[in-house]
Amino acid sequence: MTAGWNRPSEAAVPTAMSYLKTTRDFYKDAALSPDEGLCCTTSPSWSFPGLKVPSIMNRMNYGCGTTVHPADLAGNPTVLYVGVGGGLELLQFTYFSRKPGGVIGVDPVPEMLEACRRNFAEAAGMNDWLQEDFVSLRSGDALNLEIEDSSVDVAAQNCLFNIFKEDDLKKALAETCRVLKPGGRFVLSDPVTPVPLPDRLTGDDRLRAMCLSGSLTYQRYVELMGEAGFGTIQIRARRPYRMLDRKRYGLEEPVLLESLEVAAIKTKSCCGLEVFTGRTAIYHGEEEYFDDGAGLSLTRDMPVMISDRRAEQLRTAGHPDLTITEPTWHFAGGSGGGSGCC
Numbered sequence: 001m002t003a004g005w006n007r008p009s010e011a012a013v014p015t016a017m018s019y020l021k022t023t024r025d026f027y028k029d030a031a032l033s034p035d036e037g038l039c040c041t042t043s044p045s046w047s048f049p050g051l052k053v054p055s056i057m058n059r060m061n062y063g064c065g066t067t068v069h070p071a072d073l074a075g076n077p078t079v080l081y082v083g084v085g086g087g088l089e090l091l092q093f094t095y096f097s098r099k100p101g102g103v104i105g106v107d108p109v110p111e112m113l114e115a116c117r118r119n120f121a122e123a124a125g126m127n128d129w130l131q132e133d134f135v136s137l138r139s140g141d142a143l144n145l146e147i148e149d150s151s152v153d154v155a156a157q158n159c160l161f162n163i164f165k166e167d168d169l170k171k172a173l174a175e176t177c178r179v180l181k182p183g184g185r186f187v188l189s190d191p192v193t194p195v196p197l198p199d200r201l202t203g204d205d206r207l208r209a210m211c212l213s214g215s216l217t218y219q220r221y222v223e224l225m226g227e228a229g230f231g232t233i234q235i236r237a238r239r240p241y242r243m244l245d246r247k248r249y250g251l252e253e254p255v256l257l258e259s260l261e262v263a264a265i266k267t268k269s270c271c272g273l274e275v276f277t278g279r280t281a282i283y284h285g286e287e288e289y290f291d292d293g294a295g296l297s298l299t300r301d302m303p304v305m306i307s308d309r310r311a312e313q314l315r316t317a318g319h320p321d322l323t324i325t326e327p328t329w330h331f332a333g334g335s336g337g338g339s340g341c342c
């Protein structure tokens with residue numbers, strides 16, 4: 001084992017009661033006995049040239065999508081990863097951010113941190129470029145991050161925040177926004193539900209911990225991100241995640257949970273929350289260009305990404321030579337703060 005990877009956590013996080021305690025106990029077990037079926041993702045597992053991943057990290061992939069996008073990771077950013085799991089995504093982030101202290105991973109479950117350290121030690125034996133001081137694994141809690149204000153470029157969490165009840169989710173989102181630099185991005189993957197789930201399910205602490213019953217609707221989740229201080233939201237993927245069937249979950253109708261991948265950017269927008277879902281505006285009239293007089297300029301026949309707010313505005317205006325396309329749920333913008341216009 002590589003020296004140092006396995007040092008003990010510095011500070012113990014106080015044990016909370018109720019569902020947060022159930023969650024920690026649940027992930028203690030998942031650290032001690034890896035459970036391949038725990039979360040599942042239909043998104044492809046990334047492979048990057050020159051990155052070798054220990055198989056235990058794949059077996060401990062407890063995420064429900066991916067949060068690692070090369071477009072976010074140019075220029076050796078400082079990355080904070082909340083809820084480390086077996087370390088798969090931490091390792092992928094470290095691949096892009098190769099500098100001392102470049103990636104910070106926090107988790108309140110000592111056994112999970114321990115497993116992550118062990119897995120990183122194995123990864124270090126397989127990847128010459130991986131230096132121990134690139135990653136700092138710390139005891140910590142999403143609800144109270146011991147990280148300086150405005151100090152990280154990218155914050156990430158995968159399949160954790162859906163477990164939090166709404167008041168705690170608000171805290172976790174506010175904490176994440178606080179530690180990001182202006183213009184920084186919060187990349188996340190979480191399940192959402194098409195309809196509010198019944199109290200019987202949302203109140204089941206174990207189902208919550210399993211990422212099956214804590215989900216909010218897409219609309220509510222996006223709204224809370226906006227309230228926390230994120231001005232631009234990019235929806236990167238929306239895919240089937242899990243089916244909750246009528247019989248086993250006591251539902252009137254089956255519920256298909258979806259896994260959402262988002263980049264929430266700490267921007268102040270001129271016109272409120274801007275959500276990009278892959279909608280475009282296309283002008284196909286007589287002129288070469290179209291200008292709506294409010295900052296949107298379109299070249300004839302060329303689709304331009306627009307926010308949902310702008311799409312609604314243009315639809316209401318009802319211009320005959322404009323087509324507004326439906327959401328693809330796949331925002332295809334680059335590393336800029338939202339593309340299109342506000």
Ligand SMILES: C[S@@+](CC[C@H](N)C(=O)[O-])C[C@H]1O[C@@H](n2cnc3c(N)ncnc32)[C@H](O)[C@@H]1O
Nearest residue numbers: 027061062063083084085109112141142158159
């Ligand atoms: C569903 S797993 C996801 C792990 C990892 N993100 C992945 O994709 O494999 C949730 C992770 O969050 C950690 N966790 C639980 N409660 C937490 C909290 N309050 N703050 C931060 N992490 C927490 C668990 O120990 C576990 O590592």
